[in-house]
Amino acid sequence: MIKQIKTAALLTLVLLATGVVWAQTTTTYTPGEFQSSNPFYPKPNPFYFEGKIDWNLLGITNPANTWDYLQRGIHKQDDLGDTAGAIQDYQTSYSMNNLSNNTCQIVTSASFVNGALPSVLTPPPCMFTVRLRLAHLLQPTNPDQAISLLKEVTQIDPLRLDVNALIGEVYIQKAKADTDPTQQQSDYTQAISFLQAELALSPVTSVVVAQTGDTANNAHVHWDLAEIYEALGNAALEKQELNSYLAATQWHSDTYPWRIALAQERLQTLKARQ
Amino acid sequence: MRSKNSVFIAGVVFTILLWLSGCGANSTTVANVQPTSTADSVQVQFKEQDYQRPEVCEPCHQRQYDELRSSVKSGYRNVSPLFNGLEFSSNLLAGGLLRPVYSDSTIVLPDGTPLNSNMFTTPVLTETRQVQAGFCFTCHNAHVERMGNNPNTREVPQLAGLGANFDPTQLRPLRDYHLVDANGNQILPAQIGGYPPAGSLPSLGAAGITCDFCHNVTGPDLNRSFQLDGFANMSLEVGESVEKTGPFLQPVAVKGNFHVATNDQSRIDFLRSGAFCNACHDVRVPNNNLTAEEHNMNPGGQSVEYYRLENLSTEWQKGAYNSTSNPFGKVIRCQDCHMSLFPFAGNTSYTVGDLNITSPTPAVFPQNYAAVPGVATDNNAPLPKRQVVTHYFAGVDVPLLSSQELKDRLGSDYPDPYQPGTDEYGLPLALATRRQALMDAAVRISLAKTDTTASVGGTLDVRLEAVALSGHRFPAGFSQERTAYVKLTVTDDNGFTLYQSGYVVDKPHPQTGEMAPDGNLDDEDLEHVEAVVDPGHFTSPYVPGAGTNGHRNLVFESGPDNGPDSRVFSGIPEGLVLFRNELMRVFLPGDTLGRTDANGNQTVASTAHFEETFSASFANSVDNYRSLQPLVPREYDYEIELPTQAELAEIGVTLKSPLHVHAQVNFEHFPPLFLRFLTAATGPNGPTGHDVHLLNESVIDDYLKNVEDIASDDFTVTLQ
Numbered sequence A: 001m002i003k004q005i006k007t008a009a010l011l012t013l014v015l016l017a018t019g020v021v022w023a024q025t026t027t028t029y030t031p032g033e034f035q036s037s038n039p040f041y042p043k044p045n046p047f048y049f050e051g052k053i054d055w056n057l058l059g060i061t062n063p064a065n066t067w068d069y070l071q072r073g074i075h076k077q078d079d080l081g082d083t084a085g086a087i088q089d090y091q092t093s094y095s096m097n098n099l100s101n102n103t104c105q106i107v108t109s110a111s112f113v114n115g116a117l118p119s120v121l122t123p124p125p126c127m128f129t130v131r132l133r134l135a136h137l138l139q140p141t142n143p144d145q146a147i148s149l150l151k152e153v154t155q156i157d158p159l160r161l162d163v164n165a166l167i168g169e170v171y172i173q174k175a176k177a178d179t180d181p182t183q184q185q186s187d188y189t190q191a192i193s194f195l196q197a198e199l200a201l202s203p204v205t206s207v208v209v210a211q212t213g214d215t216a217n218n219a220h221v222h223w224d225l226a227e228i229y230e231a232l233g234n235a236a237l238e239k240q241e242l243n244s245y246l247a248a249t250q251w252h253s254d255t256y257p258w259r260i261a262l263a264q265e266r267l268q269t270l271k272a273r274q
Numbered sequence B: 001m002r003s004k005n006s007v008f009i010a011g012v013v014f015t016i017l018l019w020l021s022g023c024g025a026n027s028t029t030v031a032n033v034q035p036t037s038t039a040d041s042v043q044v045q046f047k048e049q050d051y052q053r054p055e056v057c058e059p060c061h062q063r064q065y066d067e068l069r070s071s072v073k074s075g076y077r078n079v080s081p082l083f084n085g086l087e088f089s090s091n092l093l094a095g096g097l098l099r100p101v102y103s104d105s106t107i108v109l110p111d112g113t114p115l116n117s118n119m120f121t122t123p124v125l126t127e128t129r130q131v132q133a134g135f136c137f138t139c140h141n142a143h144v145e146r147m148g149n150n151p152n153t154r155e156v157p158q159l160a161g162l163g164a165n166f167d168p169t170q171l172r173p174l175r176d177y178h179l180v181d182a183n184g185n186q187i188l189p190a191q192i193g194g195y196p197p198a199g200s201l202p203s204l205g206a207a208g209i210t211c212d213f214c215h216n217v218t219g220p221d222l223n224r225s226f227q228l229d230g231f232a233n234m235s236l237e238v239g240e241s242v243e244k245t246g247p248f249l250q251p252v253a254v255k256g257n258f259h260v261a262t263n264d265q266s267r268i269d270f271l272r273s274g275a276f277c278n279a280c281h282d283v284r285v286p287n288n289n290l291t292a293e294e295h296n297m298n299p300g301g302q303s304v305e306y307y308r309l310e311n312l313s314t315e316w317q318k319g320a321y322n323s324t325s326n327p328f329g330k331v332i333r334c335q336d337c338h339m340s341l342f343p344f345a346g347n348t349s350y351t352v353g354d355l356n357i358t359s360p361t362p363a364v365f366p367q368n369y370a371a372v373p374g375v376a377t378d379n380n381a382p383l384p385k386r387q388v389v390t391h392y393f394a395g396v397d398v399p400l401l402s403s404q405e406l407k408d409r410l411g412s413d414y415p416d417p418y419q420p421g422t423d424e425y426g427l428p429l430a431l432a433t434r435r436q437a438l439m440d441a442a443v444r445i446s447l448a449k450t451d452t453t454a455s456v457g458g459t460l461d462v463r464l465e466a467v468a469l470s471g472h473r474f475p476a477g478f479s480q481e482r483t484a485y486v487k488l489t490v491t492d493d494n495g496f497t498l499y500q501s502g503y504v505v506d507k508p509h510p511q512t513g514e515m516a517p518d519g520n521l522d523d524e525d526l527e528h529v530e531a532v533v534d535p536g537h538f539t540s541p542y543v544p545g546a547g548t549n550g551h552r553n554l555v556f557e558s559g560p561d562n563g564p565d566s567r568v569f570s571g572i573p574e575g576l577v578l579f580r581n582e583l584m585r586v587f588l589p590g591d592t593l594g595r596t597d598a599n600g601n602q603t604v605a606s607t608a609h610f611e612e613t614f615s616a617s618f619a620n621s622v623d624n625y626r627s628l629q630p631l632v633p634r635e636y637d638y639e640i641e642l643p644t645q646a647e648l649a650e651i652g653v654t655l656k657s658p659l660h661v662h663a664q665v666n667f668e669h670f671p672p673l674f675l676r677f678l679t680a681a682t683g684p685n686g687p688t689g690h691d692v693h694l695l696n697e698s699v700i701d702d703y704l705k706n707v708e709d710i711a712s713d714d715f716t717v718t719l720q
Helices: A002-027 A066-080 A083-095 A129-138 A143-156 A163-177 A181-201 A206-212 A219-232 A235-249 A258-273 B004-021 B023-029 B062-069 B081-094 B128-132 B135-147 B211-216 B265-271 B275-281 B312-317 B334-338 B403-410 B431-440 B564-570 B645-650 B672-681 B697-703
Strands: B033-037 B042-046 B217-220 B236-238 B282-285 B307-311 B347-352 B355-360 B367-369 B385-387 B443-446 B459-468 B483-491 B497-501 B529-533 B553-558 B582-587 B592-596 B602-604 B609-612 B621-623 B634-641 B659-668 B707-719
Touching: A066 A083, A066 A129, A066 B634, A083 A129, A129 A143, A129 A163, A129 B564, A143 A163, A163 A181, A163 A219, A181 A219, A206 B529, A206 B553, A219 A235, A219 A258, A235 A258, A258 B645, B062 B211, B081 B135, B081 B672, B135 B211, B135 B236, B211 B217, B217 B265, B217 B275, B265 B275, B275 B282, B275 B312, B275 B334, B282 B312, B307 B312, B307 B621, B355 B443, B355 B459, B431 B707, B443 B659, B459 B483, B459 B659, B459 B707, B483 B634, B483 B707, B497 B634, B529 B672, B553 B592, B553 B609, B672 B697
Parallel strands: B443 B707
Antiparallel strands: B033 B042, B217 B236, B282 B307, B347 B355, B367 B385, B443 B459, B459 B634, B483 B497, B483 B659, B529 B553, B582 B609, B582 B621, B592 B602, B659 B707
16 A cells, blocks of 8 residues: 555656656747847848858858858958958859849839839849959959949949949059050049049038038048049149148048148148249 | 546645745745635735835845946936937937837727837737837836826826827927926926926936846746747836745745745746846847848737847857856856956956957855845844845946936935945946946957068058957947947057057037037047938928938048948958947938038939948948957958158158057947937937937036057067
């Protein structure tokens, strides 16, 4: 009898324990369990996430699409210093997000459906990051392709800052390497055109002056223009750009502060020549 | 089907086990509980108790009261001009939709659904408007919001008109409602946003997150979180009874049974876990995110889309500190850094990648009484000393208010954030000092991989490695405003500056009336971008949206130190290294950007246009990956052009070897341009047409105090 009671008690305890375990497994709260789909891997909606996400967070084993290749390229470029590998991945990404093979589109009002942007676009939007990054890496060896990529970015987002300035800088690089004076003149002219397009994107309006006190901006663009005009021997425009550079640095200084003294010195020299 | 007998036996056995585990003992010592039993479980119904002011807890828990009093989440946060300004300006944009509604609301949503519950009181959030209703207020004052269902205990009223019917001229900052007279009746400043009337006292809502609120929490409310996981939306279950959750089982009975300490192990475990913090330290804004699709997973709520503003809890949840794979070999919870002796309890040395790190040791707790001996217990029952937590909740903020205004709004005993002295453990009493120490522990940098030689006219490659040591990314929280950055200089041996990044320049700020440089650098923005956010302007009738209510960039230009975007998007190794995350607005074709071209014509996007925005309520995309990931070093390169010999000759400089590279991490809790936007948006020329007295240039100058040099390194380069 005692044995039966012991057995029954033991059975009860086992059942109870089993019940407790069952209860725990069905009610246990695991924080974040619903984020197991990886909260760090963004799903386009309809735009791709343009930027860099830490590679170790993405959980990409084998890149499967244009965005995966872009991210692996960024990882190779920024984290591993593997420029060749990055270029290869960017090129693959670009080939999968390309206007010429209709794998991407520039989003305009024509992309709207019933007057609204749909959450899925076919083909998906063209990305600017892959083009900007690939252009930067190709610039030393293939400036023409770099310019082509950058110009695509100005189609994707004509209001994006800095892109026209980057195109201008590539043309300056080309001009400095030119041995043909005509070509050099042409490249400098192109550079001027794009640098001025950059300035036009953030004009110094009366609102800007009233809100900031600035009478000029884009110091580095003015510096580049001054150097072009110096190379072209156009003292008047060089002087104008040096003055704009100094005005733009009045309240913002420069990452290369010695250029401020150099600009002042060059203005003095130009004045002395007059 | 189980038999009645088996149910009965199980119930008896379960009751016995509960008694053996102590629940029965507790329930018999407290006269005011009403146990009820069912066949399967014992449900104890404790007596309801109104939310208590912290002062009620003070006699028995003096130490905890004092500590909590000096944290920003207790009090300051709710009277903060920044929080109030942010909530206020977002309502100006949204037509008041972020103010709470209550059970007596007669508002009907376009689909016919009544809107009579807010973010906290809606059982299952299925409509964006429910998430919006009280969106900011909910995490700052959830219990006060719930009390608002009773008009007699309502602090923050429901607005008379919303959307197109919203009247901005009558909108009061939330803090206006957090004042009472000596009888506990609400009194309002005579002028909207005015100074507290003489003799006014702080309301319950003024106390922010109180003792009672956290210790009433019974667990996560999974149904109110978008992913059914207890993250964001203040998705907590809160019991409003005398049963409070403490950190351990079987505490000594409370004098007069004022409250009961729960013996519910799951409640205790939740209080002690990092998960407790998830409900408010992830913030998910119900705006469509155009670069990352996420939506409410609750049945019927799929149309509620959101973006992640604060992602701190997710970062911790998925990070190394929520595992044993970290330098301390154990899970380091939120409490281990923000409720312990950290960072004042010794250091630990370890290696992360190739970086040798020495940093403060987390999870060291003091031994103390949990309550005041001789006061807290009946018959002077003895209390043991135990391992206890601190309630300082050190963070990255210091108040943007004078000590006197803090006292006038929060009580005459409100501590000075800069007070001298230390507590019984040797921890600084000053919130500002604790902030400094916390920041000092958060990050380390190294220049060790920098080029050792350089030539005039050549390129110097400076390589900076940075690693966050925090349990989440650094910076975290409102990480799109929290501004951590690298200040870097390269000088020659005579001190001639060859390169600078992360610098600021003293300049005028006409937007807020500073017409000339004022000698203060703490109120200056970094030089990667020049931006002025449109504060909007008064119009009648009111029209919701950015057209007249601001939030777009009135000025937006690249600066000379433009590193953040060129590094991320173009991969160009130059310019500012900024760890601040970035809010973005994707303007769609046909949208106006809010500024004009050289001819005065509105700039209109013809294609999709991505642009940084400084307004969380205007953003429809976010980059939360510019901040530093914990325990994963990241390298930032600077390709620095050295001047040519000819250029040096032009300015009469001869460089002296060696070159000195200095890098340091600085921190500012808010970018000045953001404060100036809020100043103007809540000022006399903003959409209300009058000043609501939250911010001005003087407040920015006096109280925006940055933390410099929280980590640094130096490197010497031989000039060849």
